[in-house]
Structure formats: C-alpha cells, structure tokens
Amino acid sequence: MKAVYTKPISLTETANSYCPGCGHGLVHRLVAEVIDELGVRERTIGIAPVGCAVFAYDYFNFDVTEAPHGRPPAVATAIKRCLPDRIVFTYQGDGDLASIGTNEIIHAANRGENITVIFINNAVYGMTGGQMAPTTLEGMKTTTTTKGRDVKVAGHPLRVSELLSSIEGAVYIERVTVIDPANVIKAKKAIKKAFQNQIDKKGFSFVEVLSPCPINWGLKPLDALKFIKEKMMEYFKLGVIKDSTNSKESK
Amino acid sequence: MNKGQKVNIEKEKCKSCGYCIHFCNKGNLSLSKAVNTRGYLYIEFNDKENKCNSCALCALMCPEAAIEVYKEEKK
Numbered sequence: 383m384k385a386v387y388t389k390p391i392s393l394t395e396t397a398n399s400y401c402p403g404c405g406h407g408l409v410h411r412l413v414a415e416v417i418d419e420l421g422v423r424e425r426t427i428g429i430a431p432v433g434c435a436v437f438a439y440d441y442f443n444f445d446v447t448e449a450p451h452g453r454p455p456a457v458a459t460a461i462k463r464c465l466p467d468r469i470v471f472t473y474q475g476d477g478d479l480a481s482i483g484t485n486e487i488i489h490a491a492n493r494g495e496n497i498t499v500i501f502i503n504n505a506v507y508g509m510t511g512g513q514m515a516p517t518t519l520e521g522m523k524t525t526t527t528t529k530g531r532d533v534k535v536a537g538h539p540l541r542v543s544e545l546l547s548s549i550e551g552a553v554y555i556e557r558v559t560v561i562d563p564a565n566v567i568k569a570k571k572a573i574k575k576a577f578q579n580q581i582d583k584k585g586f587s588f589v590e591v592l593s594p595c596p597i598n599w600g601l602k603p604l605d606a607l608k609f610i611k612e613k614m615m616e617y618f619k620l621g622v623i624k625d626s627t628n629s630k631e632s633k
Numbered sequence: 634m635n636k637g638q639k640v641n642i643e644k645e646k647c648k649s650c651g652y653c654i655h656f657c658n659k660g661n662l663s664l665s666k667a668v669n670t671r672g673y674l675y676i677e678f679n680d681k682e683n684k685c686n687s688c689a690l691c692a693l694m695c696p697e698a699a700i701e702v703y704k705e706e707k708k
Contacts, residue, residue, distance in 0.1 A: 383637065383703040387692040398697065402673070403650035407696030414698075563656060563690045596650075603650040 390414035392423050394443045399434075403603025405593025406435055408560045409502060409569070413473070414442065416574045420581065426469045427461055429454040431478035434508040438473055452483015455490035458497045469580055471498040476517040477507040480542045484516075487546070491586050494551030498576045499588045501542065504595035505614060512598030516540040519617055524598070539617060543590045547624040553585040555624040559592035559615065561607040584627045592618055639685045639703050640678040640692075646699035647675035653691035653700060659684040662691060676700075 392414035400406045417423050423444050430438035432450035439446035449457040454472035462470040479487050479501050490497065506524055507513040513526040517539050521530040531539075546552050554576060558569035569591055576587035592614050594606035601609055640661070647669060653676055654662045661684060664674045678685075687704040 383639075384706045386687045386702040386704045387689040388701045389698045393698055397646045397671075400696065402648035403652065404696055407698070408694070411696070411698045563693050566693055603652065604655055607652075 390418045392417040392426075392443050394441055396440050398441050399437060401595075401597040403594055403596040403606060404434070405504065405560050405591065405595070406502065408566065409473075409500065409573075409591050409593060410435075410438070410441055412560075412566070412570045412573055413471075413500060415570060416577055417444065417469075419574065420469075420577055422469045422577075422581070425467060426471070427465075429458050429461075429470070429472040431472070431474040432482070432509075433475040433478050435473055435475060435502070436509070450478075452478050452481070452486050454478070455483065455486040455495070455497070455499065458499075459490055459493070459495050462495060462497050466496075469498075469577065471500060471577070471580075473500045473502070475502045475508065476504065476515045476542075477510070480516045480540050487542070488549070491546050491549045491552040491588070494553070494585045496580055496583055496585050497587075498580050499586075500573065500576075501588060501590045502593045503542070503590050503614075503618065504593045504598075505539070506595050506598045508595050508598055512595075517542070517618075519613060522613075523600075541618065543588065543618075543623045546588060551586055552588060552624060553626050554579050554587040554622075555590075556588075556622045557590040557592065557618060557620050559610055559620060561592075561594070561610050565620075579627055582627075590618075592620075638678060639680065639687050639705075641701045641703070642676050642678055643697075643699040643701075644669050644675040645671070646697040647673060648697060649674040649676070650696060652694040652696070656690045656694050658688070658690070659686075661685050 428446040514524045556572040579587040596606040689702040692700040
C-alpha cells in the first residue's frame with residue numbers, strides 16, 4: 383500500500399485541545415504540511431498568540447515561542463533581525479491581532495519585516511468565552527452583544543486585510559477559508575506562497591483564514607461551515623487583496 | 634501506521650466533528666456507537682463495497698490530523 387496522505391512531520395503526536403470542528407487544527411495542519419514541503423522545519427520559528435492557539439508550541443514539531451496579547455509581530459521582528467536565516471512566522475487570532483495587537487501588526491507591516499503572518503478570523507474571542515471581537519459581524523450574537531452587534535455602538539466589523547493592503551511594506555495579502563476541500567487546497571497554496579515569499583526575501587506576507595468556531599457561535603460544526611459561506615464570506619471577500627511580490631525588488 | 638486498510642483513523646484523536654463523513658463522496662465513513670477515552674464518538678471506516686478510491690478528502694478536512702490514507706499499488 384502506497385501512502386496518499388500521512389500526518390506531517392511538523393506536527394507532534396499530541397492531540398490538540400481545540401473544540402470539535404475548530405478551524406485551528408486544520409490551519410495548524412496546513413502550516414505543518416507547508417513547512418514539510420519547503421523542507422525548512424529545522425530552521426523554522428513560530429510565535430504563538432494569546433487565545434485558543436496559545437498552546438501551539440505543543441502541537442508544532444519545531445521551535446515555537448509565545449508572545450501573548452498581540453505582540454507576536456514585535457517578537458518576530460526581533461527574531462528575524464537577529465537570525466535572518468530562520469523562517470519566522472506568527473500565528474494569531476482576531477482578538478490577538480485585530481484588537482489587542484492592532485498597533486503591532488500595522489507597524490510590522492509598515493516596516494516591511496520579512497516575516498509571515500497567519501491570521502485566524504473566526505469573528506469572536508474564542509478562549510475567553512465568545513465575546514465580541516472587532517471582526518464580529520453586524521447583528522451577530524456573542525456573550526457581550528446578546529442582542530447582536532449594533533454598529534452604532536460597536537462600529538463595523540474590521541477588515542484587517544484591506545486595512546493592511548494600503549501599507550507599502552506589505553507585499554502579499556490574501557484572504558482564504560477552510561470550509562470545503564477546494565478552499566482548503568487554496569488556503570494551503572496561499573500559506574505556501576506566504577512562506578516562499580519569506581524564503582525569497584520578498585517581505586511581509588499575510589494570510590487571513592476565515593475559520594469556524596462552532597462552540598462560540600452556538601452551531602454544529604457543519605452549520606458553522608455554512609455560516610462562513612453564507613454570512614462571513616459576504617462581508618469578508620475571499621481572494622488576493624494585494625500582491626506586489628513581482629514588482630518589488632528583494633530586500 | 635498502515636494496517637492494510639485504505640483509511641486509518643486514530644480514534645483517540647477524533648472529536649466527531651463529522652467533516653470527513655460530510656465530504657466523503659462514497660459514504661464510507663460513519664460515527665461509532667462506542668466512545669473513545671475522551672468521551673467522543675469516533676469515525677469508523679467501512680468500505681464493504683470496495684468503493685474507496687483513496688481520494689483523501691477525509692484526511693484533507695480532518696482538523697485533528699487523525700486520518701491517514703493509503704492506495705493499493707499497481708502491479
């Protein structure tokens with residue numbers, strides 16, 4: 383029997399602590415597969431955020447450090463500048479990246495740091511119990527917006543990818559999702575490109591993944607996938623938002 | 634580890650999200666009646682009619698990386 387699919391070496395044997403149907407596990411797997419395929423496992427350093435992915439160091443079979451509360455881009459900057467031959471990426475959720483650490487991500491992008499950022503957008507604060515995040519959709523019920531998000535009070539959902547696309551230093555920004563096999567393949571392609579950009583010294587690459595959070599949305603896993611397709615993808619449009627990798631000289 | 638089956642499921646890692654059942658075109662996957670040590674129903678592979686073509690969509694959608702897929706080698 384020939385192996386068609388086996389677990390990537392860049393994932394440990396540890397069973398993850400995510401809820402059933404959570405998109406984190408899927409994206410972890412995709413990142414691990416990409417690292418394996420690029421053959422850079424021995425020189426990869428990941429930076430985990432605060433949030434559900436805080437234990438990412440237990441699941442990835444390479445060096446991972448931890449910088450809570452939106453600071454991974456700052457730590458990634460330091461690591462990449464001290465050890466330029468390493469492949470440095472941050473893995474952040476929307477509470478971490480779009481709310482607590484908005485400042486960090488904007489300035490890291492503006493400096494054009496040669497790092498890769500994986501941004502998980504599930505429209506909610508997962509670990510703390512389903513509070514409203516900046517990315518929560520209008521009218522969406524969370525534990526802090528029990529009648530649905532009122533844009534007059536809380537503002538409109540933040541489109542981080544579009545926000546960053548106006549920054550000169552960001553060279554590659556794409557929004558993908560993991561709701562079906564076709565989209566998972568596209569997501570993997572985007573993640574691979576974001577890492578390849580770093581290897582080619584192209585600069586700041588950013589991949590936003592619309593990811594299901596069935597537990598905090600109060601939906602069954604398959605209904606959560608449907609929610610992304612019908613509601614989230616309407617507001618957060620998929621696709622390449624910025625790609626200036628071909629026009630930009632390597633740094 | 635390959636045990637001679639086309640689809641191997643690590644039942645202790647499974648959390649019964651059902652993504653693999655939904656995306657299997659052949660209807661070869663189903664939920665177990667028993668639970669694993671973490672209290673989840675797990676996925677069972679049953680290819681009685683030999684319909685599985687090792688497309689690996691189940692493994693592609695598994696958030697736990699609990700599924701391995703093998704293919705018979707051509708002789």
